[in-house]
Amino acid sequence: MAIANVQHPMSASVSLASMKLLACVKEPPIESIPLEDATARVLASDFESPVSLPPFRRAAMDGYAVQAAALQGASREHPVELRIIDEVRAGHTLLEQPPASALQPNDAVRIFTGAPVPEGYDTVVMQEAAVTLDARNGYRRIRLERPCALGQHIAEKGEDVQEGMKLLYRGTELRAKEVAILASVGQWEINVYKRPNIAVIPIGDELVVPERELSGGQIYDSNSYMVGARMRELGASVIRYPVVPDCLDRIEAAIQDCLAKADIVVTTGGVSVGDYDYVKEAAEHIGAEAIFTKTIMRPGTPTSAFRLPNQLIICLSGNPSACFAGLELLVKPVVLKATGKSDYRSCWLDGRLMDSILKPCPYPRYIRAFVYRSEKEWMVEPITNDKSGNVAAFARANALALIPPGGTGAIIGQEVQWVSLTK
Numbered sequence: 045m046a047i048a049n050v051q052h053p054m055s056a057s058v059s060l061a062s063m064k065l066l067a068c069v070k071e072p073p074i075e076s077i078p079l080e081d082a083t084a085r086v087l088a089s090d091f092e093s094p095v096s097l098p099p100f101r102r103a104a105m106d107g108y109a110v111q112a113a114a115l116q117g118a119s120r121e122h123p124v125e126l127r128i129i130d131e132v133r134a135g136h137t138l139l140e141q142p143p144a145s146a147l148q149p150n151d152a153v154r155i156f157t158g159a160p161v162p163e164g165y166d167t168v169v170m171q172e173a174a175v176t177l178d179a180r181n182g183y184r185r186i187r188l189e190r191p192c193a194l195g196q197h198i199a200e201k202g203e204d205v206q207e208g209m210k211l212l213y214r215g216t217e218l219r220a221k222e223v224a225i226l227a228s229v230g231q232w233e234i235n236v237y238k239r240p241n242i243a244v245i246p247i248g249d250e251l252v253v254p255e256r257e258l259s260g261g262q263i264y265d266s267n268s269y270m271v272g273a274r275m276r277e278l279g280a281s282v283i284r285y286p287v288v289p290d291c292l293d294r295i296e297a298a299i300q301d302c303l304a305k306a307d308i309v310v311t312t313g314g315v316s317v318g319d320y321d322y323v324k325e326a327a328e329h330i331g332a333e334a335i336f337t338k339t340i341m342r343p344g345t346p347t348s349a350f351r352l353p354n355q356l357i358i359c360l361s362g363n364p365s366a367c368f369a370g371l372e373l374l375v376k377p378v379v380l381k382a383t384g385k386s387d388y389r390s391c392w393l394d395g396r397l398m399d400s401i402l403k404p405c406p407y408p409r410y411i412r413a414f415v416y417r418s419e420k421e422w423m424v425e426p427i428t429n430d431k432s433g434n435v436a437a438f439a440r441a442n443a444l445a446l447i448p449p450g451g452t453g454a455i456i457g458q459e460v461q462w463v464s465l466t467k
């Protein structure tokens with residue numbers, strides 16, 4: 045079946061719509077924050093290490109710092125005795141470093157994991173490999189019955205990180221492991237991108253905030269909570285605007301109000317062809333230029349977008365699953381890019397459809413699905429009762445799966461593409 049309505053002058057496929065939206069997103073401004081607050085923020089410049097790691101040659105085991113040459117030929121029959129002339133603990137250094145000339149081949153230093161290895165010693169033997177002997181002439185002694193590999197159990201200065209080495213790249217989200225790197229090199233102030241401000245406007249006479257009682261014809265607004273929650277998950281600051289009725293002037297005023305505070309305004313509802321669907325008209329009155337006013341997908345066909353010199357207005361459908369499809373497929377990459385993340389494109393994978401979707405559709409259809417891994421491939425299980433206005437299907441869904449356009453839908457066992465709903 046041919047794709048219907050491709051002639052609509054302002055329609056766009058999901059990929060074209062996404063490309064056009066992403067082209068409007070500029071590099072965000074930068075701020076400096078303490079390391080403590082850096083979790084889930086996005087690094088604004090490449091990061092080079094100011095120091096080397098480890099900062100000194102250190103012991104990797106509890107035991108004895110020795111000179112490997114002294115143990116050459118050590119065996120049960122010909123053990124080697126070493127005298128312990130000092131001790132060094134983590135966080136300390138030798139009180140006095142004896143001159144190299146005073147060092148005897150059979151001298152050893154008691155050492156603990158993380159302590160600096162004193163000069164003149166080239167190897168650490170684990171304490172389990174040594175037999176402790178009685179003290180003689182005021183020195184504790186050990187016996188070793190095996191040779192050891194030169195340099196064993198010593199971490200050399202700079203073997204992990206060299207000063208000036210590039211450790212992290214601009215656009216990286218700072219998770220626990222990146223925070224560990226920054227802390228390890230003593231970086232306590234970090235340049236990150238400012239969070240984008242996203243305003244969400246729920247539109248519809250029928251909408252009521254969840255804490256109120258419903259009366260005739262009313263439903264609870266769930267879309268603005270869903271969009272707000274997703275935006276926060278993705279790293280944006282969210283302004284959730286109160287419900288706006290289906291009234292052109294009120295919608296226009298709400299969008300204007302949000303544009304004063306937000307980089308991106310996301311509306312839900314009132315975007316289709318009904319007599320009381322005013323949002324596109326409102327965006328045009330404000331002077332925003334249409335980017336597309338129809339998206340070749342289902343659900344979410346009415347999804348539209350408008351631009352101002354430095355701002356975007358993205359209008360999602362009111363039906364919850366249509367709103368969700370627009371959110372995941374179009375808004376998510378835009379918000380990720382607006383947070384400064386370099387990794388903002390969605391990753392589609394192939395999977396095996398576990399049930400037929402015999403619903404012909406001229407447009408690509410995005411269904412809610414539960415995806416899991418079998419021995420050799422991803423299995424895509426469609427969620428039952430996945431109608432555009434339904435919300436229960438969200439509970440089990442962990443993916444959106446793409447059913448290609450055509451007269452038959454898709455049959456069980458067919459290969460389909462899917463995208464994860466996690467970050």
Ligand SMILES: Nc1nc2c(c(=O)[nH]1)N[C@H]1C(S)=C(S)[C@@H](COP(=O)(O)OP(=O)(O)OC[C@H]3O[C@@H](n4cnc5c(N)ncnc54)[C@H](O)[C@@H]3O)O[C@H]1N2
Pocket residue numbers: 246247248250251263264265266267268312313314315316317318321343344345346360361362363364366432433
């Ligand atoms: N004659 C036509 N009618 C419709 C068409 C069409 O092409 N021709 N398109 C249909 C499609 S597809 C969709 S999707 C909807 C989209 O309409 P809107 O985006 O304008 O959304 P509304 O009409 O305002 O609401 C639709 C539906 O969703 C409920 N809703 C709205 N907002 C929320 C919210 N914040 N939280 C929860 N639920 C919400 C609303 O009560 C309606 O039931 O239009 C079709 N019609």
Ligand code: MOO
Pocket residue numbers: 341342343344345346361363365366432
């Ligand atoms: O966008 Mo609508 O939800 O396709 O039915």
